[in-house]
Amino acid sequence: MAKPQHRTREYVAAYKAIKRAQAEGQILWCVEPVCKYPSRHIYPHQRASVSHDTTGALILGPSHLHDNLSEAAIRGNKMRAGKRRRWAL
Numbered sequence: 001m002a003k004p005q006h007r008t009r010e011y012v013a014a015y016k017a018i019k020r021a022q023a024e025g026q027i028l029w030c031v032e033p034v035c036k037y038p039s040r041h042i043y044p045h046q047r048a049s050v051s052h053d054t055t056g057a058l059i060l061g062p063s064h065l066h067d068n069l070s071e072a073a074i075r076g077n078k079m080r081a082g083k084r085r086r087w088a089l
Contacts, residue, residue: 010059014050018062022048031060032067 021028028042031051042048042064051063054075 011050014059014061018048018050021062028062030063030067032063032071034071035064035067036070037064037067 018028022042022044025044027044028048030037030040030042042062047065048062049065049068051060051068051071052058053060
Protein backbone atom coordinates (compact mmCIF):
# COMPACT_ATOMS: atom_id res chain seq x y z
CA MET A 1 0.00 0.00 0.00
CA ALA A 2 1.24 3.51 -0.79
CA LYS A 3 2.50 5.69 2.02
CA PRO A 4 0.11 8.46 3.15
CA GLN A 5 2.37 11.10 1.58
CA HIS A 6 1.67 9.50 -1.81
CA ARG A 7 -2.10 9.80 -1.46
CA THR A 8 -2.43 13.52 -0.83
CA ARG A 9 -4.10 15.84 -3.34
CA GLU A 10 -0.85 17.76 -3.70
CA TYR A 11 1.12 14.62 -4.55
CA VAL A 12 -1.46 13.38 -7.06
CA ALA A 13 -1.58 16.84 -8.70
CA ALA A 14 2.24 17.00 -8.88
CA TYR A 15 2.42 13.49 -10.34
CA LYS A 16 -0.17 14.30 -13.00
CA ALA A 17 1.61 17.57 -13.84
CA ILE A 18 4.90 15.72 -14.35
CA LYS A 19 3.29 13.08 -16.56
CA ARG A 20 1.41 15.75 -18.54
CA ALA A 21 4.60 17.78 -19.08
CA GLN A 22 6.45 14.68 -20.27
CA ALA A 23 3.60 13.75 -22.62
CA GLU A 24 3.86 17.27 -24.11
CA GLY A 25 7.57 16.69 -24.72
CA GLN A 26 8.88 19.09 -22.06
CA ILE A 27 12.31 18.56 -20.54
CA LEU A 28 12.11 18.70 -16.73
CA TRP A 29 14.82 19.46 -14.14
CA CYS A 30 15.76 16.91 -11.45
CA VAL A 31 15.46 18.46 -7.97
CA GLU A 32 17.23 15.70 -6.01
CA PRO A 33 20.33 17.05 -4.19
CA VAL A 34 22.42 14.25 -5.70
CA CYS A 35 21.58 13.43 -9.32
CA LYS A 36 23.22 10.28 -10.64
CA TYR A 37 22.75 11.22 -14.30
CA PRO A 38 25.26 13.20 -16.40
CA SER A 39 22.67 15.94 -16.79
CA ARG A 40 19.89 17.02 -14.43
CA HIS A 41 17.54 17.10 -17.42
CA ILE A 42 14.66 14.64 -17.30
CA TYR A 43 13.75 13.87 -20.91
CA PRO A 44 10.25 12.77 -21.92
CA HIS A 45 11.37 9.16 -22.46
CA GLN A 46 12.89 8.86 -18.95
CA ARG A 47 10.95 7.71 -15.89
CA ALA A 48 10.27 10.53 -13.45
CA SER A 49 8.76 10.71 -9.99
CA VAL A 50 7.67 13.26 -7.40
CA SER A 51 10.43 14.11 -4.95
CA HIS A 52 9.79 14.96 -1.26
CA ASP A 53 11.95 16.60 1.36
CA THR A 54 13.48 14.37 4.04
CA THR A 55 10.39 14.64 6.24
CA GLY A 56 8.07 13.56 3.44
CA ALA A 57 5.83 16.57 4.04
CA LEU A 58 7.02 19.01 1.36
CA ILE A 59 6.94 18.22 -2.36
CA LEU A 60 10.12 19.46 -4.03
CA GLY A 61 9.29 18.67 -7.65
CA PRO A 62 10.24 16.18 -10.35
CA SER A 63 13.23 13.86 -10.14
CA HIS A 64 14.62 10.92 -12.04
CA LEU A 65 12.95 7.78 -10.68
CA HIS A 66 16.35 6.20 -9.99
CA ASP A 67 17.54 9.26 -8.04
CA ASN A 68 14.38 9.34 -5.93
CA LEU A 69 14.51 5.63 -5.09
CA SER A 70 18.23 5.80 -4.35
CA GLU A 71 17.78 8.72 -1.95
CA ALA A 72 14.91 6.93 -0.21
CA ALA A 73 17.00 3.75 0.18
CA ILE A 74 19.92 5.69 1.66
CA ARG A 75 17.60 7.43 4.14
CA GLY A 76 15.88 4.15 5.06
CA ASN A 77 19.18 2.35 5.57
CA LYS A 78 20.41 5.12 7.86
CA MET A 79 17.23 4.85 9.95
CA ARG A 80 17.68 1.09 10.31
CA ALA A 81 21.42 1.21 11.04
CA GLY A 82 22.29 -0.10 14.46
CA LYS A 83 18.94 -1.75 15.11
CA ARG A 84 19.11 -5.43 15.94
CA ARG A 85 16.79 -7.72 14.13
CA ARG A 86 15.33 -10.85 15.64
CA TRP A 87 14.92 -13.63 13.17
CA ALA A 88 12.11 -16.06 13.77
CA LEU A 89 12.94 -19.66 13.09
